[in-house]
Amino acid sequence: MSDAQRDPETDTPPAGPGPWWAGLGPVAGGVLVACGGVLLLxxxxxxxxxxxxxxxxxxxxxxxxxxxxxxxxxLVARRGGKRHAE
Known part of the structure; x- marks a missing residue:
């Protein structure tokens, strides 16, 4: 599809930098939960x-x-990736 045929309202915007937590893994997520729980306690x-x-x-x-x-x-993304790999 050429650029002239694309509708700018239906195209997804280019991916920019994500939120600060975008690159964290499950261990870092667990650490955040633990830190927040300790703070609440x-x-x-x-x-x-x-x-x-x-x-x-x-x-x-x-x-x-x-x-x-x-x-x-x-964890869901990793599990879904394993399903598609099989």
């Missing part, structure tokens, strides 16, 4: 209320979520 044991320090809880939960996404997508 520390916040709970310290006794700080959610109303007062909601941003700290939110940040720790984001670290856990990113770690779960990184580990999960990497």
């Amino acid at each position: 520390w916040l709970v044991l310290r006794g700080s209320g959610v109303e007062e320090h909601w941003a700290q809880y939110y940040g720790a939960a984001k670290v856990v979520a990113v770690g779960l996404v990184v580990a999960g997508t990497t």
